[in-house]
Structure formats: structure tokens, C-alpha cells
Amino acid sequence: xxxxxxxxxxxxxxxxxxxxxxxxxxxxxxxxxxxxxxxxxxxxxxxxxxxxxxxxxxxxxxxxxxxxxxxxxxxxxxxxxxxxxxxxxxxxxxxxxxxxxxxxxxxxxxxxxxxxxxxxxxxxxxxxxxxxxxxxxxxxxxxxxxxxxxxxxxxxxxxxxxxxxxxxxxxxxxxxxxxxxxxxxxxxxxxxxxxxxxxxxxxxxxxxxxxxxxxxxxxxx
Amino acid sequence: xxxxxxxxxxxxxxxxxxxxxxxxxxxxxxxxxxxxxxxxxxxxxxxxxxxxxxxxxxxxxxxxxxxxxxxxxxxxxxxxxxxxxxxxxxxxxxxxxxxxxxxxxxxxxxxxxxxxxxxxxxxxxxxxxxxxxxxxxxxxxxxxxxxxxxxxxxxxxxxxxxxxxxxxxxxxxxxxxxxxxxxxxxxxxxxxxxxxxxxxxxxxxxxxxxxxxxxxxxxxx
DNA sequence: TTGTTTATTGACTGCTCAGTCATTTTTGCA
DNA sequence: TGCAAAAATGACTGAGCAGTCAATAAACAA
Numbered sequence: 001x002x003x004x005x006x007x008x009x010x011x012x013x014x015x016x017x018x019x020x021x022x023x024x025x026x027x028x029x030x031x032x033x034x035x036x037x038x039x040x041x042x043x044x045x046x047x048x049x050x051x052x053x054x055x056x057x058x059x060x061x062x063x064x065x066x067x068x069x070x071x072x073x074x075x076x077x078x079x080x081x082x083x084x085x086x087x088x089x090x091x092x093x094x095x096x097x098x099x100x101x102x103x104x105x106x107x108x109x110x111x112x113x114x115x116x117x118x119x120x121x122x123x124x125x126x127x128x129x130x131x132x133x134x135x136x137x138x139x140x141x142x143x144x145x146x147x148x149x150x151x152x153x154x155x156x157x158x159x160x161x162x163x164x165x166x167x168x169x170x171x172x173x174x175x176x177x178x179x180x181x182x183x184x185x186x187x188x189x190x191x192x193x194x195x196x197x198x199x200x201x202x203x204x205x206x207x208x209x210x211x212x213x214x215x216x217x218x219x220x221x
Numbered sequence: 222x223x224x225x226x227x228x229x230x231x232x233x234x235x236x237x238x239x240x241x242x243x244x245x246x247x248x249x250x251x252x253x254x255x256x257x258x259x260x261x262x263x264x265x266x267x268x269x270x271x272x273x274x275x276x277x278x279x280x281x282x283x284x285x286x287x288x289x290x291x292x293x294x295x296x297x298x299x300x301x302x303x304x305x306x307x308x309x310x311x312x313x314x315x316x317x318x319x320x321x322x323x324x325x326x327x328x329x330x331x332x333x334x335x336x337x338x339x340x341x342x343x344x345x346x347x348x349x350x351x352x353x354x355x356x357x358x359x360x361x362x363x364x365x366x367x368x369x370x371x372x373x374x375x376x377x378x379x380x381x382x383x384x385x386x387x388x389x390x391x392x393x394x395x396x397x398x399x400x401x402x403x404x405x406x407x408x409x410x411x412x413x414x415x416x417x418x419x420x421x422x423x424x425x426x427x428x429x430x431x432x433x434x435x436x437x438x439x440x441x442x
Numbered sequence: 443t444t445g446t447t448t449a450t451t452g453a454c455t456g457c458t459c460a461g462t463c464a465t466t467t468t469t470g471c472a
Numbered sequence: 473t474g475c476a477a478a479a480a481t482g483a484c485t486g487a488g489c490a491g492t493c494a495a496t497a498a499a500c501a502a
Contacts, residue, residue: 275458275459275460276459276460276461277459277460287460287461288461288462288463291460291461291462295461296460296461297459297460297461
């Protein structure tokens with residue numbers, strides 16, 4: 001009877017002397033399987049949404065029996081969490097890094113837009129889940145998804161506030177403006193995801209950045 | 222065994238002489254029940270999404286037995302269609318009217334934003350369904366929802382093109398700009414729907430309009 | 443190779459839910 | 473008031489699906 005392997009579990013008592021930080025073979029295999037399952041699940045969830053996706057379908061796509069899935073995950077919900085947690089963390093870190101390393105408020109905004117567009121191109125299925133998931137899904141409510149945006153928005157807001165103080169841009173309500181950047185970006189991405197786009201991602205991103213910059217130069221009357 | 226009453230059905234052969242356009246009592250009652258069911262269904266769908274909503278729940282909220290629901294509608298999907306069709310048509314007509322009666326491109330854009338905000342305040346549940354529904358739902362795919370926007374966007378696009386030709390606004394790609402107005406609006410509305418907003422709808426709408434106008438005055442470099 | 447442990451399997455269970463239909467209740471007419 | 477037609481009902485059916493587990497296969501050690 002195989003147990004669920006915890007990703008970062010302390011070494012068991014059976015092997016008290018061996019290297020602690022090194023993964024056991026068991027763990028390596030386990031992580032490999034989990035990754036396989038997550039990959040399959042990401043595709044299925046992106047296509048069907050959480051509720052309509054079935055574990056049988058995920059298992060079929062991963063070329064595993066359903067029972068095997070439940071060796072590595074406790075529930076459908078946990079699979080879903082694993083799928084998102086991973087990409088969500090990466091995306092947030094990437095976004096924050098890129099915002100941080102940009103200098104001016106304008107550049108930080110551009111960094112936000114560009115990071116999202118780039119990551120969206122790379123991980124279409126992940127973005128599809130993000131932008132498509134209904135409120136009823138137990139895990140990623142729209143509200144919770146927004147939570148992941150709070151930190152980037154905070155960064156943008158304070159950069160905008162500084163820029164206003166230094167008269168680099170017009171006098172706008174900073175936080176609302178930051179959320180507007182977010183809305184603009186996800187709107188454009190959503191549009192790219194739902195139809196086959198006639199423009200390149202670069203073109204779309206550049207347009208947005210230009211558009212925002214144009215507005216920034218003016219002042220809220 | 223009561224039959225499904227078709228909303229706009231030609232008079233049956235039984236009553237060949239009577240007034241054709243006047244509704245029979247049967248029809249009036251039927252429409253009343255349908256409206257009751259639609260109202261209940263709108264609330265449930267808005268809360269749960271199409272898949273998670275159950276017909277039993279809709280019936281309970283409408284204070285009817287499930288069987289009664291199926292006297293007036295053929296399927297869960299048909300209920301869903303009826304819920305949306307209704308509001309979707311109204312919203313589109315309202316939007317187009319208001320755009321048409323505005324003069325300049327700027328005013329037309331403001332008309333679009335204001336109409337959406339106003340209707341959203343009035344019909345929260347409807348907007349919740351619109352903005353929340355997953356791709357897997359059989360009826361309102363994001364793509365199809367976007368279809369309802371095509372006509373308004375067309376109107377805005379041509380207004381923008383004219384305004385550019387007459388140098389009232391900067392030189393922007395007209396259709397992309399129109400879609401941007403749409404994105405901005407639905408983004409802001411979605412934000413209002415998912416958290417209790419700290420600002421009034423008027424404030425949000427005014428901000429958007431000012432923001433767009435500020436950008437319009439410039440030119441895409 | 444054989445025996446033991448570990449991983450995999452898929453048939454099975456219990457539950458939820460859309461849709462049905464025989465029965466009961468209401469309506470409206472004589 | 474009594475009676476027939478229409479409307480409403482809710483117990484029931486069948487399908488689909490998350491999660492289980494006894495049986496089987498693979499991996500590995502001696």
C-alpha cells in the first residue's frame with residue numbers, strides 16, 4: 001500500500017544516517033509522476049474547466065490508470081491546486097522581478113505588460129485556466145485570482161505615486177491606474193486566447209504600452 | 222399532458238377566426254411562469270455557474286416542483302439560453318442606441334462605457350453570468366460572448382476612424398482602440414463585481430472616460 | 443531464479459443530478 | 473356543486489463521475 005509522498009518531507013527513521021537533503025529514488029520517481037500528471041491535467045482543465053474536466057480524462061491523457069492518479073494526489077481539487085500553484089508562483093515572481101529591475105514608472109508598467117504577454121505565449125494552457133475559470137470552481141475564484149495581482153499592483157501603485165510626485169507623469173489616481181493597466185493587459189490576453197489573433201503578441205503589447213503612456217502624459221482634468 | 226408553449230407560435234387551427242395577434246390566456250400564464258423561472262435561474266446561474274447550478278435549486282428558488290420547470294422549458298440548457306438571450310439583446314440594443322445618438326467619437330466611447338456601467342448596476346446577476354462563465358459551458362463560450370460585442374465595436378471603430386480623419390483625435394489603430402475600450406470597461410466591471418467596490422460606479426466610469434480621452438488626444442508615436 | 447516489497451491497475455461503489463411520467467391538485471365551465 | 477381538462481407534482485430512472493481497493497504486475501534483493 002503506497003503512501004502519498006510529501007514533496008518536502010523529512011527523512012524517515014529507517015535511514016537515519018544517509019544524506020538528508022538528497023532526494024531518495026522514491027521521491028524522484030514520485031515527483032516525476034506528479035509532473036506528468038500535472039502536465040496532463042493542465043491541458044484538460046484548460047480545455048474543459050475544473051468542473052467539466054474528469055479525472056478519467058486526465059488519467060487517459062497521462063497514460064495512467066485512474067487509481068495511479070490517486071496514489072500521487074488525494075483529490076481532483078488537489079491536482080487542480082498543484083497545476084495552478086506552480087505557474088502562479090512563477091508568474092508572480094517573474095512579474096515582481098521584472099517590475100523591480102525597471103527604473104521609471106513607465107518602464108515598470110511596460111515590464112508588467114511584457115512579462116504577462118511573454119508568459120502567456122509560453123504557457124497558453126495555464127492562462128486559459130486563469131482567464132476562463134468560473135466562480136463556482138472551488139479553488140480559483142475570480143477573487144482569489146485577483147489576490148495574486150495585489151502585490152504587483154502595489155508595486156505599480158507606489159511607482160506611479162513617485163512619478164506623479166516628481167511630475168514625470170500627469171496627476172492620476174495611482175491605484176486605480178495600476179488596476180487599469182492590469183485590466184488592459186488581461187483583456188488583451190483574453191482576446192488573444194479566445195480567437196486566433198491577427199496580430200503578434202509584440203504588436204499588442206506595444207500598442208498597450210503606447211496607449212498607456214499617451215494617457216500618462218496628460219493629467220486627469 | 223401540457224405542451225411546451227412556443228413564445229411566438231402561429232395560432233393553432235382550432236381557433237381560426239379569433240384575433241391572431243392577441244395572446245391567449247394560456248400564453249399569458251405561460252409567459253408569466255417562464256419569467257418566474259428565468260428570474261430564479263438567473264440568480265442561481267450567477268452564483269454557481271452553468272454546470273454547478275442544479276435544476277432542483279432553480280425550482281426551489283422559484284417555489285415550483287422540478288417537473289413544472291420541464292413543462293415550460295425543455296432542458297437546463299434552454300433555461301440558460303432564455304436567461305441570457307433576453308438581457309443580452311436588451312443590452313446590445315441599449316448600447317447601440319446610445320452610441321448612435323452620441324455625436325463625436327469621444328462621446329460615443331463615453332456612451333459605451335456609461336451604458337455598460339449603468340446596465341451592470343441594474344442587472345448584477347446577469348453581468349455576473351457574463352463575466353464569470355467558463356469556456357466549458359455549452360452555451361456562452363467566451364468567444365460567443367465576444368460575438369455580442371462585435372457590432373458595438375464596429376460602430377466605435379468607424380467613429381474613431383472618422384475622428385482620426387478629421388484630426389479630432391490622434392492617429393491610433395481604430396479597431397484595436399475600440400477593443401481596448403471594451404477591455405477597459407469589462408475589466409473595471411469585473412473588478413466591481415468580484416469585490417465590494419470602494420468607489421461609486423460613476424467615479425469608475427468617469428475615470429475610464431478621462432483616461433481614454435487623455436490617450437486619444439496624443440498620437441501613437 | 444525466487445521471494446518480497448512497491449507500483450499500477452481498472453472494476454466497483456455510492457452519490458449527484460438531468461430529465462420523465464403516473465398521480466394528484468387546481469381551474470374553469472355548466 | 474360536479475366534472476372534465478389543464479397544471480403541478482415529486483418519486484423514480486439512468487447516466488456520469490469522484491474516489492476505493494483487492495488483485496496484478498514490476499522492481500529489486502538475495
